[in-house]
Amino acid sequence: MDYIAIALFFLVLLIAFSIVWGTLKTGISPMMSSSKARQAMLAEINMDEKGALIDVGSGWGTLVIAVAKKHPKNQIIGYELSWFPWMVSVLFKYSLGLNNLTLYRKDFKSADLSAASTLVCYLFPGGMLALEDKLKHDLFKNITIVSNTFALPSYKPTKVIKLKDFYQTPIYVYHWQPQ
Template sequence: MPRRRVSNGMALARFRERSPVLGALAIQAVVFGVLYLLRPFAEEAMDAPVPLLWVMLAQGLLAGIVSRGFRFSLPWVVGQVIAPPLLLFALALDLPGWVFPVILLLLVLVFWNVAGNRVPLYLTNRTTAAALLELLPYKTKLHTADLGSGLGGTLLFLARARPEMQFTGLETAPLPFALSWLRGKLGGGGNLDFRFRDIFKEDLGQYDLVYCFLSPVPMARLYDKARTEMKPGSLFISNSFAVPERKPNRIVTVKDGRKTKLLIWKM
């Protein structure tokens, strides 16, 4: 029996690893079902209807506790706790019906790579981009890529500072890609392009330096790909996320608020 409990726990942990969005939704659904079944008993005991706000607060609290039990990280747990009361609040505002699907669609278009690759959108800050600029070798015709280029701000900054170099951003989240492409067309020089392309489908051999700011999940696979494809002497730089069992050749600690680490491997 204990062995079965351990293996069930491991199966759930694997499910969480593979698809945290579905895992979080499944927890909310199960908690909703339990509260739905318990509600008549609570109303009988109180001899009054349970206010919807209480139900939503209980839903959030229980979903948060269960999510923590399944070792979801803190931001996920906080999201699980606040989502049900927020939903109630939004419903109370009596917004037109189309608002919710539109918000959901926008979130999906921005956070496209969360469900599959577990890489959300967050941005390299300007202090880190400046530190990265210092790391660009002083040679013309070098080609640098930002793997998962987000809104394109990092590459725009680098491309303006080093007009003699070539810069390419790869991105598959539709909305960030569209925005970065537009920014590149409007404000970038001829040395910058953004491609709607999966980083795992790109030949990294054409780049002298690749930069990425992703998450722990794709790092081992991406590093192996870089090792296989990149030219000897080229640089692979990861903002914050390490590669399991592969020590970087150099670590630069950036003087920003979070003491960002740029991990640098020479291929």
């Protein structure tokens, strides 16, 4: 019994350590988009467009799972670096039978985003800068970007929605065109 308690203690410690490590490495914790943010983002996602939806930092999978359920005929992709949230999202994907959802444990900065017609994100200022840089250099097509809280540093949004929450959280919508 004691051995089980000790093993559980070390497992919890390992998970906590890995989340802190992931946060320090990426610059943001795997905090989920709030339910209000998720609803507002889902409303801005138009999956009539051909192409995949990619979440660049899919965390525990809350957003990609909601999109994959709502749009079962579309390809939904998530990139996530932090292994424990990623593993939990993979468990949900299989237990919910979401065959249209693919989850990579990979840095979005080295990912091929060319399949995307829509990008969603909830990053941080440094992450938005890296994303804008990547889009400028790697992506030569029109896409929609829906970002929770943080704006791209120099690209103008087509729409900004203010959530009715304590922080009046902004949701930025972009119609990105190659420059």
